[in-house]
Amino acid sequence: MRIVIGQINPVVGDIKGNLQMIFDVLADWRHRQPDIFVFPELCITGYPPRDLLERTWLVRSAGEAAQHLMRETESMNAGIVIGIPVPTGRSNGKGLFNSAVLIHGGKRLFQQNKRLLPVYDVFDEERYFDSGAGHGIAEFRSEKIGLSVCEDAWNDPALWHKPMYDHNPIDDLAKQGATLMINISASPYYVGKEKLRRQLIRNHAVKYAVPFVFVNQVGGNDELIFDGRSMLVESSGTISVEATAFQTATLLIDTRVSRLADPIGPTIYPGDDAAENMFQALTLGLKDYVRKCRFEKVLIGLSGGIDSALTAVLAVHALGPKNVTGVTMPGPFSSGGSVTDSLKLAETLNIDCHVINITDIYNTFLTSLEPYFRNTEFGTAEENIQARARGNLLMALSNKTGAMVLTTGNKSEVAVGYCTLYGDMSGGLSVLSDVPKTWVYKLARHINRSDEVIPCAILNKPPSAELRRNQTDQDTLPPYDILDAILGLYIDDGLSSNDIIERGYKADTVRWVTTTVDRNEYKRRQAAPGLKVTSKAFGAGRRMPVAARQNIF
């Protein structure tokens, strides 16, 4: 069967725009006479539509988009598989299915409703959808197609120690004699996810001796970055085609000959190098967030440190140097390098950089607060005034110029609250909030692998907030390699303090880290959306109470 995979990048809620993307793929490829076009899960609404699904008129409009496609297929030889929310028509329940619909000859030939609805991490599908009753075969031309939607392919007993669901829809489809499996997905990226996904699809193809076509969404939607990497896996388990990662792609495959039908297919890029993948993911997530929020330009506070330097490199890569402006804001405790290194970086990146000294502003605040601060020691209050003065300046420039401020804090800082609410946390997108500090260095070294893009002075200086005299991060925090190891065990792997201590970390350090993480939930509750690149990011995938304590036996 000749299949066009439409690895598109929908905008959430933009029904008309997303339909147009589909029409564009049809127009470009119909002359190649495929049997079927396949698009990702919920491609009409974009994924995740979240509570937009509660807007009945939006769901109705998605149905109208499907009608337009149906009319289009009246004059087409090929069928189309789309992902769309479909009203259940039931007298109870949530009222919607998350469906894959096969359209052909002006009609809805087949509808497969998603059965396994993920409600973990960032997923909330039980909030919106009713579970499909079961799976059936879509007979189309010479094939018995086993159609499934994303999670329906993930309950593979070979993959999990403990399966999440009772059912395995792919098994059901195989037993009904499927000769070809097609899964439409909106499967987000995190570091290493591509390997897991390949293993999953391979397991199915080999176990059921059937070719498996996986079609994934690409693009950034708020926190989530979809990496694409649609693929065709032969019944032998060989991945004969894998679409490019982090880019839209359209490719024509032929499942009978198990290969790309089009000789000018895209190459597999960026491979599996974890740093390059994360770099590409962050670039795409940044670009799409800015673009889909209808901004063009960004502002970044450059401190002379590694986090803001990495953020600037990513922004330039995503938006081009003309759309990125650095602002370096030295204050009373800034090192000389904070300005010179920032200017050097700006020069290398070919971006504008403003210099605004905050010392006068800081002093005016202190004068105004003198009656209340008299006879107190310099402390967090004085530190944060500086960070918030900088936040105010960046936001003022944002309001004046229409550029979005990007925040630069990394996951390690955000985890232990080593950042200032309404200060350096001010901005529309938190680019690195899921990138641990040790990974910030990995990415920086990756970027510098052939040229000194990030000045070595920035890479090599000890990290410091420069909010008090001679301050370094290590005055307050454990060394970053220790901190990140403990954070990984606590946040990503879900171990308790005791479990972590048993692995050989110092008890005091572990307890300081875990209680500090818990105590700083209030800061993260007010953080800008951050791009998810690990298996457990702060934000929608981690829902912690604020007014709580952990007081246990």
Next chain:
Amino acid sequence: MRIVIGQINPVVGDIKGNLQMIFDVLADWRHRQPDIFVFPELCITGYPPRDLLERTWLVRSAGEAAQHLMRETESMNAGIVIGIPVPTGRSNGKGLFNSAVLIHGGKRLFQQNKRLLPVYDVFDEERYFDSGAGHGIAEFRSEKIGLSVCEDAWNDPALWHKPMYDHNPIDDLAKQGATLMINISASPYYVGKEKLRRQLIRNHAVKYAVPFVFVNQVGGNDELIFDGRSMLVESSGTISVEATAFQTATLLIDTRVSRLADPIGPTIYPGDDAAENMFQALTLGLKDYVRKCRFEKVLIGLSGGIDSALTAVLAVHALGPKNVTGVTMPGPFSSGGSVTDSLKLAETLNIDCHVINITDIYNTFLTSLEPYFRNTEFGTAEENIQARARGNLLMALSNKTGAMVLTTGNKSEVAVGYCTLYGDMSGGLSVLSDVPKTWVYKLARHINRSDEVIPCAILNKPPSAELRRNQTDQDTLPPYDILDAILGLYIDDGLSSNDIIERGYKADTVRWVTTTVDRNEYKRRQAAPGLKVTSKAFGAGRRMPVAARQNIF
């Protein structure tokens, strides 16, 4: 059956503290020889524990708390019903039940697992729990108890146009011959909820001709305010006992004689007056958020307007005047009343009030930004600098004194983004973010019903942000009665713009309001938690994408 209702106020995650609350009730009441003590849903962990449920050690610790209670019942005549997460022991699924457990004589006599798991609005229970397989009768002494957990009682066909679930556990229990129904709940308040809840419990009692005991949690946990109002409804439908709202309560009832067994029972308070209910709810929510975050004192920026005045009254009511400090921060565009009215309010409320003029700070910002603002018109940038300077001052005082800043924006402002991120939105709790402006006035008039607590000058002045010359809210916004009506239809009732226009509102106004609401999701994403008092609040119960648009057919 003689039942002690323990309407307690647990702290989320505080297993030891919550267990102690239960022990305290047992100690106070066991000499009265009840048959059974009943505590709310998930009373051991507090509700909602959210992702703390993913911490296996916390769930294990809750189990240990249950063991302590079991040992206690060895020397007691009475049984105890508690709500607790219980590992399912299954080889697949989420791994936990949300259970009501009846303990007696040192043993677990009965365990009823919740079957209907809410996943709408603020609820995420499918994220954590597996659904119980069905309901059975707990035989205890002379009664066949039909035990259920919260949502299991809510799928009443008489209440809903369209039921959410296939099953009605109360019906199942009645068919099995239950002689007494007991429902343990964590059912949050919103305005008017008490009537819905009474109707629900009455429906069951009358339909199945059986007394119904409803035991609810009380207290504020982050956004949610639990009003308590535990009750005993006779089989005739008469509510013979209703525990006080918004306060902890312990009461001994006798289901055979259908009345309060203890003559010194609490009175029903605050009745059903909506304004008084909302006032009590906000007071409790504020008090518990501050207390459970381990703060004692709060800071409030007093603008001379009605929102900050109402917030101050609520704070004084919740925490006492010694724990509340006002800060009035006049700027270049402030009216004279902004200071004098704030000082008058502070005097009436007997709270401290600082006066800090922001004009010097504002001017220093403008001087620093002069190279970038040159030849531009006064606009949002200049307005927001003022709001953010005030936010910085409040946060500096907070950092210095350890008092939590309360934000004062109301739901109407927050809806259309008529507020400044990192400015007046700075703070730990957004007290009024679910109170529409028209309700702010209702509450203020309610507070002033006998005394002029809020100065009339504040009540009667036209609302203004005072961030530019001669500004009033109505320069930008529709009149608040119109705005709130449209917001109610759009946000609370889920109508489309077209539906709202059909109800007779001006098309231009409606479209401005709905698009402005959508465009300001990014501000709300970074807002402080706000107390939920309506059926649809911003925050955990409303999950909108940010980088999205609504472009539909």
